Amino acid sequence: MQGCDGSVLLDSANKTAEKDAKPNQTLRGFDFVEKVKAAVEKACPDTVSCADILALMARDAVWLSKGPFWEVPLGRRDGSVSISNETNQLPPPTANFTVLTQLFAAKNLDSKDLVVLSAGHTIGTSHCFSFSDRLYNFTGRVNPTDIDPTLEPQYMAKLRNKCTSLNDNTTLVEMDPGSFRTFDLAYFKNVVKRRGLFHSDGALLTNAFTRAYVERHAGGSYKEEFFADFAASMIKMGNADVLTGSQGEIRKKCNVPNH
Numbered sequence: 001m002q003g004c005d006g007s008v009l010l011d012s013a014n015k016t017a018e019k020d021a022k023p024n025q026t027l028r029g030f031d032f033v034e035k036v037k038a039a040v041e042k043a044c045p046d047t048v049s050c051a052d053i054l055a056l057m058a059r060d061a062v063w064l065s066k067g068p069f070w071e072v073p074l075g076r077r078d079g080s081v082s083i084s085n086e087t088n089q090l091p092p093p094t095a096n097f098t099v100l101t102q103l104f105a106a107k108n109l110d111s112k113d114l115v116v117l118s119a120g121h122t123i124g125t126s127h128c129f130s131f132s133d134r135l136y137n138f139t140g141r142v143n144p145t146d147i148d149p150t151l152e153p154q155y156m157a158k159l160r161n162k163c164t165s166l167n168d169n170t171t172l173v174e175m176d177p178g179s180f181r182t183f184d185l186a187y188f189k190n191v192v193k194r195r196g197l198f199h200s201d202g203a204l205l206t207n208a209f210t211r212a213y214v215e216r217h218a219g220g221s222y223k224e225e226f227f228a229d230f231a232a233s234m235i236k237m238g239n240a241d242v243l244t245g246s247q248g249e250i251r252k253k254c255n256v257p258n259h
Contacts, residue, residue, distance in 0.1 A: 003241020005079035006050035009033060009254040012082065021087040026127050026172075030255070033057065037254045050254035051076035055238050062234075065123050067183025068227035070235060077248035080257035093130045093198035097206045107240040109233070115210040116233040118201060119217075119226070122187040123180060125172040128163035131198050135159055136166050150202050152194040159197075173197065185226060188218040 008018045009030065018024055033050070036057065040048050052074045063069045091103045104114045134148035135156065147156060162173055174180035175197050176187050187196075191214050196202045204210040217226050249258050 003079075003243075004051055004055065004076055004238055005241070005243045005248060006054055006076075006251065006254060007079045007082040009050055009054065010080075010082035010257070011255040012084075016084050017082040018084060018087055019082070021084040022129075023087045023090050023092065026125070026130075029057075033254050037251075041252060046250055046252070048074075049076050049078045049248075049250045051078050051242070053254070059234070062120075062123075062183050062230075065181060065183040067123075068231045070231035072238065073235060075244055077243040077245070078251045078254075078257075079243055079248050080259075091200060093126070093200050094133065095200045095203065097203040097210070100200055100203060107237070109237060109240075111207065111209050112213070112229070113233040113236060115204055115213045116226070116229045117237065118204060119185075119187045119230065121175040121197065121201060122185075123183055124175050125180060126175055126197060128168040128171045128173060129166075131159070131173075132163050132166050132168065134199060135163060142166070148199070148202075150194060150205075155193075155195040185217050185220045185223060188214050189220070192218040 008024060008027070010017050010019070012020060019027060019030070033053065037050060037053055040053060052072075055072050055074075055076065059070060059072050089103065089106065091100050095103070100114055101111060104110065109117070134151055136142065136144070136146060138146050138148045140146075151159075158177075159173065163171055176184075176190065177195075179186050187201075190196055191201050191204055194202065194205075196204070204214050216222060251258055
């Protein structure tokens with residue numbers, strides 16, 4: 001993962017780019033990014049990078065989902081390198097709190113950023129393979145009783161009805177059941193009830209600071225405070241390993257370097 005330089009948008013003929021890596025196989029909308037880029041190029045050629053377009057689209061997706069709006073710092077340049085195994089820098093859904101904090105710290109993000117940005121799971125879906133070990137193979141025994149004891153039993157049963165085996169790699173599950181198209185505080189309510197979809201969601205309850213944050217916002221009374229926190233953390237994350245000035249380039253098409 002090269003940083004916020006649009007590297008996730010690059011194609012690779014031999015399927016070795018970031019978008020080909022397992023953590024990114026649930027990403028959607030690459031064609032739409034290209035449509036936006038084409039329109040921007042037509043109006044204002046060689047000026048707005050794919051990295052900036054991606055940051056703006058992420059903001060707009062949150063806002064259109066009834067989430068916060070924030071001013072996105074611009075001026076990023078595009079990289080020309082995209083390597084699939086560099087996605088090991090991404091926090092995996094199976095990570096415990098220690099691993100999560102280490103990976104976030106490597107990008108200058110702290111425990112507050114971790115709990116705030118995790119709430120991005122309030123919108124979207126996930127493939128079963130990102131969490132099915134919690135349902136069938138939590139300790140490696142691969143039998144029906146080998147489940148994650150921290151997952152709420154009724155929620156566990158619902159997930160097992162949707163993801164019927166460890167080998168299910170096509171079924172999509174809502175990350176925030178009932179409001180997965182709306183950016184709201186239901187994520188925190190789910191996590192408190194031990195209904196966070198990923199192990200990394202449940203891990204937020206294992207640390208005093210992040211648990212207190214989850215519990216504070218599970219009640220839903222501090223929406224504006226959370227929205228402000230989310231905007232601040234998104235700006236902070238969007239500054240990770242950026243290219244600026246004469247670094248990189250401004251791609252004409254987001255899926256291929258200019259040269």
